[in-house]
Amino acid sequence: MNLGKIHSFLVHPAKGEEIQPLIGGTEVPQEGRLGDMLAAIFARAPLECDIAITFRPNDDGNQENECRDDLVTYIGAPTIATGRTIAGRLQRVTTHRSGLGLLFLMTGADGAVRRLVASRFPADQGILAEENKQQLSVEFLERVFMKSTKAYKSAVFESDSAQAGFWDGRAIDRQISSPRELSDYWIRDFLLSELRTTGAAGTKRLAVAFRSAINQASALDTRQELIAAATLLSKRDGETASANQLIDQLGLSSSASEAVESQLPRPDLLEEVFRFDTEEFERHLLYRLVELDNGGLLIAENDAFPRVFERIELAGSDGLVAFRTQGHVVDERLRKAK
Amino acid sequence: MTTPTEVYQRRFEGHLVRIAANLEQLVLGHLGDAEDVDCVRARAKEPARFAEKASRVDEQGQPKYSTPLTEIQDQIGVLVVVLYKASVEPIREMLQRYLRPIEDTSIVPDSYWEFGYFGRHVVMALPQDTIPAEVNPIEVPTFFELQIKTLFQYAWSEANHDLGYKSPSPFEGDQSRRFAFAAAQAWGADRAFDELHEELVVGRGKGPNNQG
Numbered sequence: 081m082n083l084g085k086i087h088s089f090l091v092h093p094a095k096g097e098e099i100q101p102l103i104g105g106t107e108v109p110q111e112g113r114l115g116d117m118l119a120a121i122f123a124r125a126p127l128e129c130d131i132a133i134t135f136r137p138n139d140d141g142n143q144e145n146e147c148r149d150d151l152v153t154y155i156g157a158p159t160i161a162t163g164r165t166i167a168g169r170l171q172r173v174t175t176h177r178s179g180l181g182l183l184f185l186m187t188g189a190d191g192a193v194r195r196l197v198a199s200r201f202p203a204d205q206g207i208l209a210e211e212n213k214q215q216l217s218v219e220f221l222e223r224v225f226m227k228s229t230k231a232y233k234s235a236v237f238e239s240d241s242a243q244a245g246f247w248d249g250r251a252i253d254r255q256i257s258s259p260r261e262l263s264d265y266w267i268r269d270f271l272l273s274e275l276r277t278t279g280a281a282g283t284k285r286l287a288v289a290f291r292s293a294i295n296q297a298s299a300l301d302t303r304q305e306l307i308a309a310a311t312l313l314s315k316r317d318g319e320t321a322s323a324n325q326l327i328d329q330l331g332l333s334s335s336a337s338e339a340v341e342s343q344l345p346r347p348d349l350l351e352e353v354f355r356f357d358t359e360e361f362e363r364h365l366l367y368r369l370v371e372l373d374n375g376g377l378l379i380a381e382n383d384a385f386p387r388v389f390e391r392i393e394l395a396g397s398d399g400l401v402a403f404r405t406q407g408h409v410v411d412e413r414l415r416k417a418k
Numbered sequence: 419m420t421t422p423t424e425v426y427q428r429r430f431e432g433h434l435v436r437i438a439a440n441l442e443q444l445v446l447g448h449l450g451d452a453e454d455v456d457c458v459r460a461r462a463k464e465p466a467r468f469a470e471k472a473s474r475v476d477e478q479g480q481p482k483y484s485t486p487l488t489e490i491q492d493q494i495g496v497l498v499v500v501l502y503k504a505s506v507e508p509i510r511e512m513l514q515r516y517l518r519p520i521e522d523t524s525i526v527p528d529s530y531w532e533f534g535y536f537g538r539h540v541v542m543a544l545p546q547d548t549i550p551a552e553v554n555p556i557e558v559p560t561f562f563e564l565q566i567k568t569l570f571q572y573a574w575s576e577a578n579h580d581l582g583y584k585s586p587s588p589f590e591g592d593q594s595r596r597f598a599f600a601a602a603q604a605w606g607a608d609r610a611f612d613e614l615h616e617e618l619v620v621g622r623g624k625g626p627n628n629q630g
Contacts, residue, residue, distance in 0.1 A: 134518050134543050141522035143541060192485070244489035247520050248543060248560055276543050280515040285547060345440075346551050360515075 083188040085158040089167035093174045105160040122186045125197045125236035129250035131353040132276035147272040173269040182225040192240040199234040201225035233266040282354025287364035289343035300411040317358035324350040423469040434462035440548035454505040460496045492563035517542045533601035538566040570604035
């Protein structure tokens with residue numbers, strides 16, 4: 081993919097302000113170290129941007145989206161004027177919490193396929209240290225724009241059709257699991273987009289994979305580990321992450337994580353980012369655990385529990401219950417309490 | 419040079435039919451035991467129909483689609499047929515929990531004096547779950563079309579589509595009127611069954627049996 085044009089715009093925080101600050105813009109030459117750095121970002125964007133997104137339809141449900149329109153206009157005619165429209169859109173949703181930022185727009189083509197990369201570098205403060213033979217000089221710098229690992233944002237769109245394409249893309253947003261204002265800023269507010277995978281879809285996919293892995297696990301240890309992990313997952317409501325990240329955070333053994341991963345229809349689904357939905361998860365994978373005051377523990381999948389354990393209320397015994405079950409013993413062992 | 423129609427033919431034979439079958443199962447799973455769903459069907463567009471659509475021209479005689487593989491969004495289509503008109507909205511909401519739309523419109527004739535195509539028309543991102551592991555997603559359409567129709571809307575649109583597709587010339591005045599007549603009857607039947615469902619099943623209507 082050949083990089084064509086690069087433009088840069090200084091974007092102030094001006095959400096809700098009636099009079100918007102003027103936006104300075106410039107074309108960035110491709111030569112030099114800055115050009116080299118941006119060319120590398122342009123080339124790596126499809127790999128680096130790990131969140132699949134789609135533009136929202138307009139309020140009437142039509143296949144129209146103002147942000148996409150602005151991006152397509154810029155792709156067709158990449159100028160400071162068309163780029164400033166996009167920068168203005170970003171400025172109008174930028175709060176003081178997000179702060180000053182430098183927006184880079186980069187376009188390029190490979191045959192009929194065109195690519196647009198939009199990257200925002202947040203402003204930071206820094207110290208410039210220059211060393212010569214005799215001494216060290218230090219200087220405070222107020223507007224340093226860094227590809228911060230915590231706040232850097234980018235998005236990439238590719239298509240061969242300006243008319244019907246560019247409706248989906250990929251983004252990177254290290255603040256997507258931050259408080260709502262920050263997490264919504266780049267994808268929902270600026271790009272007028274949503275995660276391609278809905279919370280219910282991503283959660284259901286993971287729950288079904290866990291359920292199948294539990295049912296098919298031949299080793300009792302793996303099954304118990306997966307059941308415990310599923311219980312922990314239920315507490316992740318609202319967290320935005322990929323299945324891979326969620327599995328990593330659980331610290332599963334390699335056999336348990338492989339058991340879950342093998343249940344997904346495609347390995348790349350492990351990387352799809354979605355917002356975890358506990359209600360949806362429990363709809364597909366819920367274990368009921370009953371603990372008795374005599375030290376007994378009974379556990380089974382919620383739907384199957386009444387079938388697996390027959391509950392008998394003992395008359396006149398003040399809440400005393402008996403459970404009855406039958407089956408073949410597939411494993412029995414002693415285990416230390418942790 | 420390979421034409422878009424040839425590429426489509428290869429994709430159709432290679433994986434689109436399988437993806438449509440997977441999508442049908444996925445949608446059925448999302449609908450669970452939803453009431454009032456008559457059937458769910460998914461299909462990959464027949465290559466001949468894709469070729470016909472890809473070759474259409476606009477009023478100036480220019481090709482309507484310059485990149486048909488990207489622009490034609492109903493290469494894969496899903497149809498959900500429901501028994502009652504009142505069921506369309508809950509089914510749409512249920513599916514939107516799991517599927518991301520880029521278009522979601524209700525199609526009705528332009529004027530209250532006209533009868534023709536009615537239906538819910540949604541374009542959604544194709545879930546990656548439906549793509550077999552060995553297929554490169556680049557070889558797969560990004561979106562699919564979902565239609566939610568009542569039995570009568572479906573019956574009318576199928577006959578209308580079939581006759582329109584087979585007819586060598588556009589419909590004439592009286593023929594269009596007869597299509598409109600059939601559409602009006604389908605609309606009336608939907609309305610009657612909706613009201614009966616409300617009165618007899620939901621029990622909140624004001625039908626003769628429910629009036630105190």
